Every structure is written in structure tokens, then in C-alpha cells.
Amino acid sequence: MSERHVSAAVTITSDLGDARRVQDEIEEALQSNGYGERDIFSIRLALEEALVNAIKHGNQMDPNKKVTIDYVVNPELFQIRIEDEGPGFDPNDVPDPTDPENLDRPCGRGVFLIRNFMTSVEYHGRGNILIMSKVRNGTLEESE
Amino acid sequence: MSQTRQRLIVEDIGDIAVVNFVDKKILDEQNIQMIGDDLFRLVDELGRRKILLNFANVQYMSSAALGKLIRLHQRLHSIGGKLVLCGISKDLYDVFVITKLDKMLTIVKDDKIGLNSF
Numbered sequence: 001m002s003e004r005h006v007s008a009a010v011t012i013t014s015d016l017g018d019a020r021r022v023q024d025e026i027e028e029a030l031q032s033n034g035y036g037e038r039d040i041f042s043i044r045l046a047l048e049e050a051l052v053n054a055i056k057h058g059n060q061m062d063p064n065k066k067v068t069i070d071y072v073v074n075p076e077l078f079q080i081r082i083e084d085e086g087p088g089f090d091p092n093d094v095p096d097p098t099d100p101e102n103l104d105r106p107c108g109r110g111v112f113l114i115r116n117f118m119t120s121v122e123y124h125g126r127g128n129i130l131i132m133s134k135v136r137n138g139t140l141e142e143s144e
Numbered sequence: 145m146s147q148t149r150q151r152l153i154v155e156d157i158g159d160i161a162v163v164n165f166v167d168k169k170i171l172d173e174q175n176i177q178m179i180g181d182d183l184f185r186l187v188d189e190l191g192r193r194k195i196l197l198n199f200a201n202v203q204y205m206s207s208a209a210l211g212k213l214i215r216l217h218q219r220l221h222s223i224g225g226k227l228v229l230c231g232i233s234k235d236l237y238d239v240f241v242i243t244k245l246d247k248m249l250t251i252v253k254d255d256k257i258g259l260n261s262f
Binding site for chain 2: 016020037038041042044045048049052056097098103104105106107109110112113116
């Protein structure tokens with residue numbers, strides 16, 4: 001399997017199916033750059049949460065609003081920028097879902113999972129731009 | 145025969161409903177909603193009180209799916225039932241540990257132990 005740097009810019013509408021197709025493309029790029037199963041699991045999970053947040057909470061599923069995605073995959077690092085057209089939010093206002101009083105709440109774990117599974121996570125703009133990255137840790141332990 | 149796609153395989157072992165997931169990825173919002181509806185139907189319409197969810201086939205799960213599990217746990221708890229989770233992969237188990245849901249939900253290694261956890 002040859003390593004290849006992938007850099008892409010994609011704009012999608014507020015459609016979760018389109019978001020999943022982008023995730024599939026990224027997963028393919030991660031695999032071709034030798035990322036291990038554990039890294040791919042972490043990135044896939046963070047991507048799902050981030051894109052659902054952008055489409056559902058940011059763009060409120062409005063089909064006229066777009067999500068702009070720029071990502072880079074190389075053998076050392078995965079980095080992505082996701083911008084929605086929503087009102088944004090203050091990530092510091094999101095309650096800690098692991099507080100005993102919040103533990104049984106069925107919502108509010110997306111941002112927390114992103115922070116835990118990625119190496120770096122930053123919100124910009126009015127909270128409608130997310131830049132996150134993951135340094136490749138894993139090896140090709142599961143392949144070939 | 146139902147025309148809708150099967151998402152769960154349910155097997156009754158004694159009074160325990162053992163539920164296996166068909167999908168490897170429980171991510172899609174609509175899919176999660178339907179899985180949630182199917183699980184709640186087991187409790188509210190079919191009267192099951194002991195449910196063992198086997199995740200052996202599941203690779204990915206989003207926070208929306210975690211929300212459904214919490215609601216199912218709460219529902220069963222409120223009527224004197226019990227929810228047990230088993231067969232969770234190492235990566236997926238980390239999600240439960242990080243969110244501290246491993247403290248709230250009963251999680252065991254496999255279905256054999258799960259059947260003895262009620």
C-alpha cells in the first residue's frame with residue numbers, strides 16, 4: 001500500500017448522507033496513509049460528531065445552508081476545518097457530561113468526545129468553525 | 145414478511161431478550177431513531193423487562209446512540225427491569241469509559257456472562 005498525501009476542499013449541503021460520504025473518503029485516505037484501526041476509529045467518531053453538530057445544531061438542517069470542509073491527510077497528521085453557516089456557540093458553555101448531575105442526560109456528549117479522541121481541537125469565528133487534528137499514533141497492526 | 149430492513153435480531157432466552165445489532169455502524173440519526181423505537185417496543189409493547197444488548201458486531205457508535213441507551217436504561221430502571229450491555233470492542237468501550245457511562249450502565253464481557261447478570 002503506497003502512502004499518499006491527500007488534501008481536499010469539499011462543500012456540502014446540510015445533508016447527513018453527504019457528510020457520511022465525506023467521512024468515507026477521509027477513511028479511505030487514512031487507510032492509504034497507513035493509519036491504524038485505533039486512529040481511524042477515533043477520527044471517524046470525532047468526524048461524525050463534528051459533522052452532525054455542524055449540520056444539525058449549526059445549520060439547523062437548513063438545505064439552503066452549506067458546510068465547508070477542508071482536510072489534509074498525510075502519514076503523520078490528519079487535520080480538518082469544518083465551517084457551518086449557523087449562529088455558532090460557546091464551547092465553554094457546554095456542560096461537562098461526566099458530572100454526576102449530567103451523567104444521565106441523553107444529549108451533550110458530542111463535543112466532549114471530539115476533545116477526547118482528537119489531539120487538538122479549536123473553535124473559531126462565532127463557534128461555527130472547528131479545526132481539529134490527530135497525530136498518527138497507530139501502526140499497521142491490523143493490516144496484511 | 146416485513147418490507148422494512150431488519151436492524152436488530154432478538155432472541156428470547158428464558159425471560160431475557162438478547163438483542164444483536166445487524167449494523168456495524170450505528171451512526172445515522174434516522175437509523176438510531178428506528179433502533180431506539182424497536183428497543184422501546186420490546187419494553188413498552190412486548191413487556192420485556194430484561195434486555196441484553198450484544199455489541200459484538202458493532203464497530204462504531206455515535207453520541208446519539210449513547211443517548212438512546214441511556215433512555216432505555218432509565219425506562220427499564222423505572223419499571224424494575226434491567227439493561228445489560230456485552231460484547232463491546234476495546235475501542236468502543238473507551239467511549240463508555242471516557243463518558244463515565246461505564247459507571248451507570250451494566251457492561252460485561254460477553255453474552256454468556258450477560259445472561260447471568262440479571
